[in-house]
Amino acid sequence: MSLPGTVVPPMNRLSVITLPALILFASTAEAQNWPRFRGENGAGISTVAGIPTTWTKNDYAWAIELPHVGHSAPVIWDKLLFVTSATEGGGERFLHCLDADSGKQLWQVSVKLGESHKHPKNSWASSTPTTDGQRVYTLFADEQKLLATAWDFAGNEVWTRDLGPYESEHGLGASPIVQDGLLIVPNDQVGPSSIIALNAESGEVVWKTVRLPGKTSYSTPLVVPGKGSELQLICISEASGVTGINLKTGTLNWQTPKLPMRTVASPVEADGLVFAFCGEGGGGSYFAAIKSDPAVDEASRIAFERKTMLPYVPCPVAFDGLLFLWGDSGIMTCLELPTGNDVWSKRIDGAFSGSPVCIEDRLYCVTESGDVVVLHAGREFRELGRTSLGDDCHSTPAVANGHLYIRTFRHVLAIKARP
Numbered sequence: 530m531s532l533p534g535t536v537v538p539p540m541n542r543l544s545v546i547t548l549p550a551l552i553l554f555a556s557t558a559e560a561q562n563w564p565r566f567r568g569e570n571g572a573g574i575s576t577v578a579g580i581p582t583t584w585t586k587n588d589y590a591w592a593i594e595l596p597h598v599g600h601s602a603p604v605i606w607d608k609l610l611f612v613t614s615a616t617e618g619g620g621e622r623f624l625h626c627l628d629a630d631s632g633k634q635l636w637q638v639s640v641k642l643g644e645s646h647k648h649p650k651n652s653w654a655s656s657t658p659t660t661d662g663q664r665v666y667t668l669f670a671d672e673q674k675l676l677a678t679a680w681d682f683a684g685n686e687v688w689t690r691d692l693g694p695y696e697s698e699h700g701l702g703a704s705p706i707v708q709d710g711l712l713i714v715p716n717d718q719v720g721p722s723s724i725i726a727l728n729a730e731s732g733e734v735v736w737k738t739v740r741l742p743g744k745t746s747y748s749t750p751l752v753v754p755g756k757g758s759e760l761q762l763i764c765i766s767e768a769s770g771v772t773g774i775n776l777k778t779g780t781l782n783w784q785t786p787k788l789p790m791r792t793v794a795s796p797v798e799a800d801g802l803v804f805a806f807c808g809e810g811g812g813g814s815y816f817a818a819i820k821s822d823p824a825v826d827e828a829s830r831i832a833f834e835r836k837t838m839l840p841y842v843p844c845p846v847a848f849d850g851l852l853f854l855w856g857d858s859g860i861m862t863c864l865e866l867p868t869g870n871d872v873w874s875k876r877i878d879g880a881f882s883g884s885p886v887c888i889e890d891r892l893y894c895v896t897e898s899g900d901v902v903v904l905h906a907g908r909e910f911r912e913l914g915r916t917s918l919g920d921d922c923h924s925t926p927a928v929a930n931g932h933l934y935i936r937t938f939r940h941v942l943a944i945k946a947r948p
Contacts, residue, residue: 598617599613599938600936619671674693817834851865853892
């Protein structure tokens, strides 16, 4: 039996050829891609120019209806858009590939799983796919299986890996990421928990770090610098706290004490600080800014904390020396970095289960009833626009290929950047 925080090697460990360790962000040529939940490294930031702050139904480049419901966000690579959906009860889960310019469905594939329970605000297709430009990877679960699958860009299954039972109070929500030839699967759940690295080409287990079971985490990891030229994963959960894990080996670099409540919002990073949240019952209760440098003394690892006016589900945005906290009930707070001092707080009409993204100097987030709210991302609060989508939404926008893509319960919509 392995202790929490130890690395369990597979029977046949594969050697992994990694890219240069400091390649964390897209090059100029890749800047039009949106390869994972909230884009490059989960930051939720895009420099695409010309996305409007309001629009009408006549302004859509295209809009299509999906056959089933889901809350996963779209991911885009070049001219391909990938998004998931699922039948009621989750007996069949779908991956759809659309032409990113026209919305035409190029192919769809499906996975059969057992029907399972979920939270009323969750779906059976909430985990966002990820892609490395060669394959697209999905993560689906029922109570018996946590299933990671790789598909090529023609819709052929490359490999699938059953990672064991998935015991959760509310269903699956965390998303996989791919970095340096590794598919990282966050698996913090009620039952046996772990962070798993699979060889992205073959699906073989490269390393598996055992973690404490506890309240299921719905947070997606991010990648930050580690020791020297190494990279480290930042993973959060109630039971294991905030951890820095060596990307290549799965060994633990550092760990905070456990968090007081469940983690849903995914962490982001700025200025050597990682921002982590937890909460319950639709509201955030604790937030910490944590120094990610492995060499930092543990006693001084937490830079600052906060316990009021916090998000629970929506992820933050760090932009231009500011941290924006978009609350579930519409309470919006802007903090100064790196101090954490308050800049402003305002209430916005609407309830939010998706996360904001920042495009140029504007924040875009969608209410649960399907209104896109646009704010100025600056030291003064300004609401710039509000547009109804005509469908409920618990998803997060994506920005790539000169478009803003929004997934509602049953639709995918594309707004083309204006000249």
